[in-house]
Amino acid sequence: MERVIDIQTDGVFLSVHRGFLIADLAGENFGRIALDDIGALIVHAHGVKWSNTVFTRMSERGVPVVICGSNHAPIACIWPLDGHHRQAARMRAQIAAPKPLTKQLWRQVVTAKIRMQAAVLQRYDVEAGGLLRLARTVRSGDPGNIEAQAARRYWKALFGPNFSRDQNADGINSLLNYGYTVLRALVSRAICAAGLHPTIGIFHANSANAFALSDDLMEPYRPLVDMLVRDLVDKGHDRVTPETKQQLASIGTLDLITEIGTSPLSIQTQRFVYSVVTSFEMKVPMLDLPDPSIIATSSVVEEVPHDALGT
Structure with missing residues (x-):
């Protein structure tokens, strides 16, 4: 089942490694999930750092990356240019x-x-x-x-x-x-x-x-x-x-x-x-x-x- 991933911890670094989304905090592994299991990625936390590969891999799978403001409403969304074959x-x-x-x-x-x-x-x-x-x-x-x-x-x-x-x-x-x-x-x-x-x-x-x-x-x-x-x-x-x-x-x-x-x-x-x-x-x-x-x-x-x- 595809899951909604919510990043709500400040200071997290997100990257991709061998088909997994990886979250590191203060140099330690904080969590991981297979990219193919992600239905949407929502980011609420401040100070999150990204590897550019996160955006490319999400876009390749048609997964929206949603950035939220302090009122928990979306203020930006990264959308893939490539889509359905038709x-x-x-x-x-x-x-x-x-x-x-x-x-x-x-x-x-x-x-x-x-x-x-x-x-x-x-x-x-x-x-x-x-x-x-x-x-x-x-x-x-x-x-x-x-x-x-x-x-x-x-x-x-x-x-x-x-x-x-x-x-x-x-x-x-x-x-x-x-x-x-x-x-x-x-x-x-x-x-x-x-x-x-x-x-x-x-x-x-x-x-x-x-x-x-x-x-x-x-x-x-x-x-x-x-x-x-x-x-x-x-x-x-x-x-x-x-x-x-x-x-x-x-x-x-x-x-x-x-x-x-x-x-x-x-x-x-x-x-x-x-x-x-x-x-x-x-x-x-x-x-x-x-x-x-x-x-x-x-x-x-x-x-x-x-x-x-x-x-």
Whole structure:
């Protein structure tokens, strides 16, 4: 199983030797993991030193290297130039996707996200009828910004009337930031593996955002992060610690039940991104979106094995 590796210890030197990522601290071996077992590399610690080979070997495997700021949100990501063998053709289809198609894709993404949010609330016995009604009103391109209307109801219903989603805040917000960082890395890798370009989104179009497509396609899965954070908060963990990082970094291994069987989130995101490729190539929305029923059957990993290179 591919693992999310989080470097959170200051002063670590990262290098590659004989197919392994090696972490040294003060001249002593701190940890190691096979390169082929890495799904994403996330760096939070300050003062980390790198061998250039780390970046080349990660890029050769399509593994994103994510650099995070003090609020645990990503501020940079190293992306490989070489990708899928059909990358050029798929990127051309992505660029040429007609506006009506991308609007329909976005409608489906937003509708799926709101339904997943409703399922999260129902998991905690919170009334979710309002969200389900909103999900039925989403139109092509979401011109009414139903996504934002749903969010205003959702956050206060999930974390209490005094909660406000703020990326720069501590506590629950920092837990959400970290979980979304892991999710963004997983989706970004799936995008790279499918031969799409992360900058060309179906909705997000900020010229300064190099990962607009990643931000678009992670939307239906965000509520899974919210679920994990809520479970952590219910157990008394309301801030980012090494232990809560391990729990959130395990989201890629979260087993989800679908019509074709049970598979981890990391595999499901790959199927979803491939359905986006098919939609671009066929010029018809054919998204393989998550079923909200997976929320009821999902559970947080109680114990996550710890080693020096993270989860």
